[in-house]
Amino acid sequence: MGVSALAEGGSGTSYPSHREPDGSIGIKLLEASSNRKNDPRAYLYIVDHINPGTRVSRRFEIRNTSSSSQRIKLYPGAAEIRHNTFVPAADRHANELGSWISIDRPELIAPPNSRIQLNAKISIPKSASEGERYGAIWAEVASPSVKPGSAGNIQMINRVGIRVYLDIGPGGDPPSDFRIEQLTPGRTEVGMPVVKATVNNTGERALDLGGQMWLSDGPGGLNAGPFRAQVGTTLAPGYSAPVMVMLDDRLPDGPWQVKLMLESGRVHHTVTGTLTFPEKPATWGLPALLDSFPLWALVIVGSLAAVAVAFFLVLAVRRLRRRRRVAQ
Known part of the structure; x- marks a missing residue:
């Protein structure tokens, strides 16, 4: 059994960090890309536009708020937008992010009530195709393994993650609106x-x-x-x-x-x-x-008005021609 949690943004002028309850693990992004310093969303998620053949890195933090040491595994995985919700993909290798993102410490033991800074490196090959990929950097903790056939032989896996929105292509960032x-x-x-x-x-x-x-x-x-x-x-x-x-x-x-x-x-x-x-x-x-009145609605109304005017002009010209023929 497993429980997954991805950080979500709040409304207003700032986005809160992903806060973990006492006695659990948490994860937090520590920096944004240089061209998104004024983007509050980029301090919560990895939101980037990267050219093929480029390498970047992002610092993040793992927190253990429990009173015992925790063995934590860290890894990237694919995600998708399903029914207007950002969710982990059933197959963590569903896109290329799993091979493009590496963590400097894929596994560690976090002491009680500790914070550990880590680094994620993102390497985009020159042959990468254009488009936006979705994924997450996961921190996972599993309960101790149990022997098969023993009572209560269910292993709990809990994980928290940082969302990744990575757009690949030449030039600048595509528009958002x-x-x-x-x-x-x-x-x-x-x-x-x-x-x-x-x-x-x-x-x-x-x-x-x-x-x-x-x-x-x-x-x-x-x-x-x-x-x-x-x-x-x-x-x-x-x-x-x-x-x-x-x-x-x-x-x-x-x-x-x-x-x-x-x-x-x-x-x-x-x-x-x-x-x-x-x-x-x-x-x-x-x-x-x-x-x-929205601009798109004005465009539609204007287009319909232009079509109506053209229709009546054609109709008027036809009537005029008919009258001339009758007069002759």
Whole structure:
């Protein structure tokens, strides 16, 4: 049996480190790449764009908060984005990261209540193909092996990891961006108000979304928030997913002025609008009326308008020709 944990980012202007409970092991990245010093996501995960034939290294730390020594194995492994969640791949060698990443101490004994600094080297061959790979650097602890056939012959394996988002290719880092397409207010089965934000990854890199929501100008002039968006949503390029914000069950239905700020690393977007929560549990209300019309929607409307104008122009020309023929 095994338990795996990958660090997750928080919302706001900073991302917390992966904190381990007392009596366990933890792992923490200690540095970001030089071109991502202003990217809070890069201090939690290894997020990089590397040219083929390049070598880089990253320092990280292992913590043992237990009162006994722990034998820890360290190794890289592949990961994937499945159902908008970053998860370990069933096969740790599913991509090349297992052969590209090496740990300076693949196995060690961590004394009680200790911290140990380690180094991960990433070597990209010149023949590497373009594209983003997902993986993790794992720290694994296994319970003592038991003899087959003995009572309770189950070995527990616990591991914690640092996510790796590694894009390979010439030139600079591909663009990262997203679009907040819609806000929908609703209520859970127990009547808790919730807002669902539909987000589309319009860039070329995976995103880890977090953020905050504020409500203002509610009934009686009420204001509420900030409320944190639920973390854990990882969007692959070209994909859409809902980001949920759970609110206080004491809030009245509205109407409310709403402000939502979402971010992934250095990319931030904010939408504002007006919404009203439905009265009944387990229902969704009408989408919020957003204050700003999205650029993509303007492009679509403009295109449709141009097609309509062209259609009526063609129709008018045909009618004019018919009249001329009748007059002749």
